Amino acid sequence: QVQLVESGGGYVQVGDSLRLSCAASGRTVSRYAMGWFRQAPGKEREFVAAISWGGGTTYYADSVKGRFTISRDNAKNTVYMQMNSLKPEDTAVYYCAADRLVGIRDFYRGYLEVWGQGTPVTVSS
Helix, strand or coil: CCEEEEECCEEEECCCCEEEEEEEECCCCCCCEEEEEEECCCCCCEEEEEECCCCCCEEECCCCCCCEEEEEECCCCEEEEEECCCCHHHCEEEEEEEECCCCHHHHHHCCCCEECCCEEEEEEC
């Protein structure tokens, strides 16, 4: 069984950068599509980014395109998300997710096998 643990969240200023990490344990996730969602206070969870198991395909929410970059290191069983030019509206708890069967194009729907506990990101203006 796969467990996911996020790290790297924190309190930053507008325009700053953060790099989130999601470390998987229990089994290799080299054949899992993986990605990130976020949930802001009082709002529904939303898709942020996803990456195919081989790393060759990525998808982003329009709100983060050009600012966030998702990547993975299958040797380390870890997925990353580099977040640049952070805005107050990026404030949320960020969750990592993984799935063996869901195609990368459907990842955004959120019906996924494994979820992490989340790491909070606060962007102050």
